[in-house]
Amino acid sequence: MEKCYHCGDDCTSTIVDFDEKKFCCNGCKTVYEIFSTNNLSYYYDIETSAGATPNIVEGKYDFLDTTDISEKLLEFKDTNIQIINLYIPHIHCSSCIWVLENLNKLNQHISNSQVDFPKKTVRISYNPESISLKEVVLLLTHIGYEPTISLEDYNNPKKSTNNTLLYKLGIAGFAFGNVMFLSFPEYFDLASSAKNGGEFWLNKYQDIFRWIMFAFSLPVVFYAAQNYFISAYKGLRSKLLNIDVPIALGILVLFLRSTTEIILQWGPGFFDSLTGLVFFLLLGKFFQQKTYSFLSFERDYKSYFPIAVTRILPNKKEETAPIHDIKKGDKILIRNEELIPVDGVLISPISRIDYSFVTGESEPVTKVSGDKIFAGGKQLHSAIEMEALKTVSQSYLTQLWSNSIFKTNKTSRFQSITDSIGKRFTIGVLSIAFLATLFWLFYNPSMALNVFTAVLIIACPCAIALASPFTLGNMLRIYGKNKFYLKDTYTIEQLAKIDTVIFDKTGTITTAKKSTASYEGYSLTKEEEALLKNTLRSSNHPLSRSLYSMLSEQNIVTLDAYEEHLGKGIIGTKENATIKIGSASFVKNTSTKDAKNTSVHISSNDAYKGRFIFKNEYREGVSNLFSKMSKTLKLAILSGDNSGEKSRLEKLLPKLTPLYFNQKPEDKLEFIKSLQDQGKTVMMVGDGLNDAGALAQSNVGIAISENVNVFSPACDGILDATKFQELYTYILVSKKAMNIIKWSFLLSLLYNIVGLYFAITGQLEPVIAAILMPLSSISVVAFTTIATNFLGKKLR
Structure with missing residues (x-):
């Protein structure tokens, strides 16, 4: 009987001939025609007969034209872009992923689509001015990928x-x-x-x-x-x-x-x-x-992220509040480069928001007072105030962090090992089953069936497949409890292979909370002091935050303009006054020679005023941490500051530790790349702001957090600053976690060898095998859970 070229079903009653191919119905023929005319026929090269017969019911999705209903389904909504996350049960193979991630070829108004294969969902970004949500859903239905839409699930996600x-x-x-x-x-x-x-x-x-x-x-x-x-x-x-x-x-x-x-x-x-x-x-x-x-x-x-947000109290005072404590109606301060943690209404006159974390579109969006702004956007330029419309959704922030827009072409070594073992194991089991059955058919035919079924039942690679996800999944949870927050299980695998660690200095091995500063230069007027304070208020750089907390209180005003130049400095403008804060070269300081200390220079209306000289306070346990790490790892310091702290650092760090100063963000990135070209596996530890490029380039990028709401999708992990001295312990634990996976593989292999012996020799009844097989899976899960929990106790 003829098979349908598209879906693979039998062409029973009618056969539709088209383009020298057979189809079971006009629906399958239409889908093929859509794919071939849009250069998507590669779909059939990846997976033959991978499609599904489209089932289109007239008027079924008319409810999506209702604004109130469609808004409840949308993940993100703006004037020229909307995002919907749809559950599609038919997703089952690589062809499905390929065609769904190429929807933009079927309709140019769809800008991006990403498939989450385990969850069978596709996240689609489209232009609502050119294509409606209903038309997007109908397009999916026409090509055989009809989504399942339940308003009940969207309204009550925890109940679904x-x-x-x-x-x-x-x-x-x-x-x-x-x-x-x-x-x-x-x-x-x-x-x-x-x-x-x-x-x-x-x-x-x-x-x-x-x-x-x-x-x-x-x-x-x-x-x-x-x-x-x-x-x-x-x-x-x-x-x-x-x-x-x-x-x-x-x-x-x-x-x-x-x-x-x-x-x-x-x-x-x-x-x-x-x-x-x-x-x-x-x-x-x-x-x-x-x-x-x-x-x-x-x-x-x-409490996934160890970050906080600045909440503005009714008396205009500012306080740092845990992110999960934010409630509807709270006023929040969002500084430059900070993530908007919750949907809300803009209070400030104007805002420029980068929604690329959510949409993948790099073009910033301008919002004015009264506009709704969405969680996941990043504020650009000066600080803004907003009012929260709901509580913070930590799971949504986690989703942004794991957004495939920011994923690189890194491969999971242990996952591929699991897949490889599973495939070979299946081939081996089938071979053993047929050979053993063939033997018993000649020796004792009455035993052949028992042997065949017992082999198939007892020797299942399920336990092998469970070792990696359960070990690494539990380790993610344990790390989180110990204030070390990793993006995914792959990061643990990479962490175990690290041989070189690069540290930033300011805000990473130093702490802004204990730093002190003295001022040298001309006195500032009251207007300059107020502008200085309000300009620093918009910045998230560790030195800016430290200096902001040291200066006297000033009235809060909205800047007319704000610029931040990474690795150089910041500029604030109010009416006719402009202030520059940053390095000596940035503020064009030619009259004063830069001291051999960490300094922040000030100029007002291009007239040099003076500098704040910082005495860095290094984090507790830095010397001990570097001493331990140097025994097994190569270390280096890359700092954007001058070499004023060189002699002090040399006393804290192991001898011959390389120290590099005056490093721009791009210099750090190139340095890490050069190490990787030499075959090194590099971990970068930075503050998550100026070091974004280096964090992204490294095999593992770790951002140090001191309760600052700076979100960097470039990093693979966030480490609470209070746990900085435990960093090496976390690396060692990741190596032990990999050993647990290997022991789990061995445990499963030994179990299968013993079970196969009894099955092949006819000493194992199928019902006993049926009991033992899931018990083997449970034993592997129990072993990995107990072993990783034991590692967790060591961390505590």
Whole structure:
């Protein structure tokens, strides 16, 4: 029978011929035509017959034209860009990802689309002035990727749980229990004994009991176990052997053999083993799901970022408040380069906001007083005030941090090892199963089926596949509890391979909270002092924040203009007065020779006024930390400041530690790149602002946080400043976490070797194998959880 070129289904009633290809319906033909005319026919090269038949119901999505409804679904809304995150159940292979991330070729008004494969979602950015949300959804439906839209899920995201696994587990457990009871006469071999009514049972109830067991097995096979068959089918159709192939094969063989036995009255079959297998498989999956969702919950919602926000009190005083304490109606101060943590209304006259974290569009957006501004935007230029419209969504900020816009082409070594082992393991298991069955068919045919099913059931690579995600997932949670916040599990893997660590100086190994400064120069007028204070108020640089806290109180005013030049300085303008704050060259200081100290120079209306000379206070434990790290790692300091602190640093740091001063942001980036060209694996530790380029270039970029709301998607982790001296301990723990994964692989391998021995020799019944297989998965999860928790206790 002809197969549809697009979806792979049988062309039963009608065959649609187009472009020398066969299609099962006009819908599939239309999708093919859309892809081919838009240069997307590569879709079929990646995965043959990967599509789905489009199912379009006229008027189904008319409700999306209602503004109130569509706004509840949108993740972000602005004049020329909107973002929607849609759940698409049909996403199943690489072709799906490829075509969904090329939607802009189907419609030019779609600027970007990103697929989250595990969650089966696509995040689409589009221009609402040219294409509506309804048209976006219809486009997806026309190409066979109809989204599932539920307003209930969007309004109550915490309530939108999928209980399908629970239902399947309940059905499998109910069937397993009843089949076991119905099998008791078979277990006690009543058929061979006339005692205790055995002959009566044999004559009257034996066939009834067997057919009842068959009836109980039907919902187990065709509902509870359907995901194993679907996954195996999709894998085989894509010419891939996934870990569900041997499981599905084992279930199918058990069911067909058992059904054949009762039809031909050869025996009772293996319905107890069959229902037990599915029940214990689902029980193991349920346990895994609950454990992993617990880890994800802690990571997403439990005070993820160690950042705070400046809240303005009714008496105009400013205080630093934990980000999760922000409530609706609070007034918030957002400085230059700070992330807007919550949706709100702009109070200040004007604002320039960079929404590239959210939308991927680098062009800043201008907002005026009264406009709504969205969480995830970054304020540019001078400080603004806003009023919060809702509480902070930590999970949303986490999503921004993990946005694929900022992901580089880094590959996960241990994840690829897991995938590779899983594939080879499946091939090996199938080979062993068929060879062992072939042997028993010649030696003792009655044992062949038991051996075949036992091998398929006992030797499953599920446990191997679980080792990495559970180990690294739990480590993310443990690091978070210890105020070390990593972007993803890949960062832990990279952290374990670090051999070189580069440190910034100001704001990284020094602390702004304990710094002192003295002023040298001409006295400032009251107007200059007020302008100086308000200009510093807009900046997030560690020296700016330190100096701001030292200066006397001034009336808060809105600057007419504000500029920040990374690595150089800042400029503030109010009416006809302009003040420059920064390095000597930035403020054009030619009359005074720069002192060999960390200095911030001031000029007013291009007239040099003087400088603040800082005495840096180094973080507690810096010397001890560098001493420990130098034993196994290469170290270096890259500082944008002058060399005034060189002699002091040389006393604190191990001998011959390279020190580089007057480094611009681009110099730091090139330095790290040169080390990587030499084969080094580099970690950059910086303040997250001036060091963004270096953090992005490094293999692992860590930003030090002192409760400052500076968000840098370039960094891979945020370290609370109070835990700075524990940095080396975190690196060592990551190496031990990798060892836990290796031990888990070994544990699973040893289990499978032992299990396969008993299965091949015919000493293992399928029902026992069905119990042992999920227990092996649970044992690996338990081992990784206990081992990583033990590491966590060491951290505390």
